[in-house]
Amino acid sequence: MNNKPGSSILQVNGLNVSYGTFHAVRNVSFEVKAGEIFGLLGPNGAGKTSTLSAVEGLLKPQSGTITVAGFDTAKKPLHAKANMGVQLQATSFQPELTLAEIIKLYAGIYCVELTREKLQNILQDIKLEGSSSKKFKELSGGQQQRVSLVIATIHDPVLVLMDEPTTGLDPQARRQLWERIEAMREKGHGILLTTHSMEEAEAVCDRIAIMDHGNVIAIDTPQVLIDTHRNDQNVISVSRKGKITLEDVFIGLTGRTVRT
Amino acid sequence: MYSLALQDVLYEHKLHPTLSMSGEEKKIKMQTVIPKTSAALTSLLRADFTTQWRNRRSVVLLLLVPVIILISWKGLIAKMGGAFALSTCITIGLTAIGLMGYSNAIARDRDKGVFQRLRVTPVPTWSIMVSRLIVQLVLILLVTTFVFIVGSEYDEVTLSPAGYTLTFVTAFVGGALYLGLGQMIVGLVKNAETVNSTTRLVYFVFIMVGMFGDLGVLGEELKKIIHWSPYGTVKAILAGSMQPSNWSSQTSLALLATIAYAVAFSYLGIKKFRWNTQ
Ligand SMILES: Nc1ncnc2c1ncn2[C@@H]1O[C@H](COP(=O)(O)OP(=O)(O)OP(=O)(O)O)[C@@H](O)[C@H]1O
Ligand SMILES: [Mg+2]
Numbered sequence: 001m002n003n004k005p006g007s008s009i010l011q012v013n014g015l016n017v018s019y020g021t022f023h024a025v026r027n028v029s030f031e032v033k034a035g036e037i038f039g040l041l042g043p044n045g046a047g048k049t050s051t052l053s054a055v056e057g058l059l060k061p062q063s064g065t066i067t068v069a070g071f072d073t074a075k076k077p078l079h080a081k082a083n084m085g086v087q088l089q090a091t092s093f094q095p096e097l098t099l100a101e102i103i104k105l106y107a108g109i110y111c112v113e114l115t116r117e118k119l120q121n122i123l124q125d126i127k128l129e130g131s132s133s134k135k136f137k138e139l140s141g142g143q144q145q146r147v148s149l150v151i152a153t154i155h156d157p158v159l160v161l162m163d164e165p166t167t168g169l170d171p172q173a174r175r176q177l178w179e180r181i182e183a184m185r186e187k188g189h190g191i192l193l194t195t196h197s198m199e200e201a202e203a204v205c206d207r208i209a210i211m212d213h214g215n216v217i218a219i220d221t222p223q224v225l226i227d228t229h230r231n232d233q234n235v236i237s238v239s240r241k242g243k244i245t246l247e248d249v250f251i252g253l254t255g256r257t258v259r260t
Numbered sequence: 261m262y263s264l265a266l267q268d269v270l271y272e273h274k275l276h277p278t279l280s281m282s283g284e285e286k287k288i289k290m291q292t293v294i295p296k297t298s299a300a301l302t303s304l305l306r307a308d309f310t311t312q313w314r315n316r317r318s319v320v321l322l323l324l325v326p327v328i329i330l331i332s333w334k335g336l337i338a339k340m341g342g343a344f345a346l347s348t349c350i351t352i353g354l355t356a357i358g359l360m361g362y363s364n365a366i367a368r369d370r371d372k373g374v375f376q377r378l379r380v381t382p383v384p385t386w387s388i389m390v391s392r393l394i395v396q397l398v399l400i401l402l403v404t405t406f407v408f409i410v411g412s413e414y415d416e417v418t419l420s421p422a423g424y425t426l427t428f429v430t431a432f433v434g435g436a437l438y439l440g441l442g443q444m445i446v447g448l449v450k451n452a453e454t455v456n457s458t459t460r461l462v463y464f465v466f467i468m469v470g471m472f473g474d475l476g477v478l479g480e481e482l483k484k485i486i487h488w489s490p491y492g493t494v495k496a497i498l499a500g501s502m503q504p505s506n507w508s509s510q511t512s513l514a515l516l517a518t519i520a521y522a523v524a525f526s527y528l529g530i531k532k533f534r535w536n537t538q
Binding site: 009056057058069070078079081082083084086088090092093094095096097101102104105106107108109110111155156157158187188189 | 288289290291292293294295296299300302303304306307310311314315369372373374376377378379380381382383384535536
């Protein structure tokens with residue numbers, strides 16, 4: 001299998017996830033292609049993290065199939081995992097370990113050879129060359145984000161999963177991360193990210209899926225979504241200053257109520 | 261631009277396989293093989309031993325209680341026998357390893373999501389736990405050796421070579437019981453704070469009731485119960501192996517009971533274990 005731009009590297013089909021009797025993800029299907037940034041949007045509790053967790057193998061879906069780089073995650077979980085890099089919503093590394101030790105650990109897990117020089121390059125690349133002996137929690141939010149991204153992609157996976165990667169970042173750090181994500185797209189990685197920022201979705205995502213109450217209610221490019229819904233009454237009623245934005249479409253489709 | 265700088269650095273140092281290729285093949289490869297488990301396990305072990313080393317103060321505390329006993333009991337040892345004293349000390353050390361060390365570290369890392377991060381990598385989940393357990397086995401070795409040394413240097417209690425060898429074996433069996441007990445507690449209790457207080461309580465009860473009950477201070481009835489409790493059976497097999505010639509059918513029964521406890525605790529602990537606390 002190869003990853004020509006446009007070839008499918010993640011396929012989610014009829015995914016259902018339940019927590020006890022609570023049905024969190026309902027019949028979700030989508031696909032992420034090589035060289036594509038795919039955004040998963042939705043209000044709090046929509047089921048974004050649950051969907052990602054199923055792809056990552058952290059929870060067992062009730063039904064549905066997930067294929068990563070051609071490997072069924074239920075049948076070949078380790079092969080699927082070898083092809084994905086993951087940044088979790090709440091990442092934590094061993095608190096006793098230094099940055100250098102954490103990077104070495106993950107490089108070792110993926111059998112990526114890591115010379116002293118390579119390690120230096122990685123640290124330089126994320127502008128943390130002076131911090132190799134710092135602990136993860138001693139870093140700022142933006143620095144932590146860079147570290148977890150560099151670890152997520154240390155084995156150069158075809159599929160990169162990121163759960164709210166820019167939450168809590170300042171505008172500079174956010175732009176920097178966007179550039180990194182876009183550079184990964186140029187190289188042919190397929191990227192699946194979740195975000196609450198409509199601006200971000202419009203700026204970096206090639207395609208987005210909007211989830212609500214566990215369902216995917218829309219899936220397309222941001223522009224097409226805006227165009228198809230610009231005449232919806234719900235969308236117009238929430239728009240401001242007469243211009244329809246992706247946020248208007250999002251609120252128009254998912255409603256104004258704040259999720260509890 | 262930042263991302264350009266990244267590519268330059270990576271390109272120059274040929275760090276990035278895909279970047280160092282010519283434009284045409286500038287692609288990332290799909291992996292068709294899983295990274296070797298042995299390599300992953302080595303990395304995990306290095307990380308877990310480093311973690312233990314950073315927490316070496318807790319290891320000192322682990323050794324402290326047995327030492328205090330060995331020193332303060334010096335006068336009594338002639339009366340109660342060297343095996344009694346040494347086996348008490350090793351039992352207490354094993355209790356501390358399984359209950360305080362192992363289970364609290366697991367509960368804390370689970371709470372912080374350390375395991376979830378590891379579980380999204382292609383390592384088999386068992387290797388995450390096996391690595392942790394190997395560190396604990398080394399600690400068991402350390403505590404046992406330490407008690408032997410203090411016992412021989414300070415209290416002049418020495419064993420035969422067969423006694424030492426057998427005791428290391430039974431220390432591992434006893435250690436397995438307490439690691440299983442620790443596993444059971446993190447399996448049944450989700451919250452890290454609660455795990456902490458539960459293990460402290462169990463540890464305290466084991467030491468107090470076990471030690472004093474064993475000395476007969478708390479009455480005959482309790483002494484019998486303690487003898488067949490996880491405290492008593494471990495102590496019995498340790499004392500039995502220190503003097504192999506004294507190994508009796510009672511000791512064999514204690515060994516069977518220890519193994520049964522270890523299996524039951526571990527089974528429950530593994531079955532009920534959840535990798536995350538949400
Ligand atoms: N471990 C769990 N046990 C029970 N319910 C859960 C669990 N995890 C999530 N849920 C529920 O499943 C639903 C989906 O949660 P999920 O975390 O996937 O949402 P999300 O879209 O990622 O939200 P957010 O934007 O807040 O991160 C929510 O209603 C949540 O309460
Ligand atoms: Mg989420």
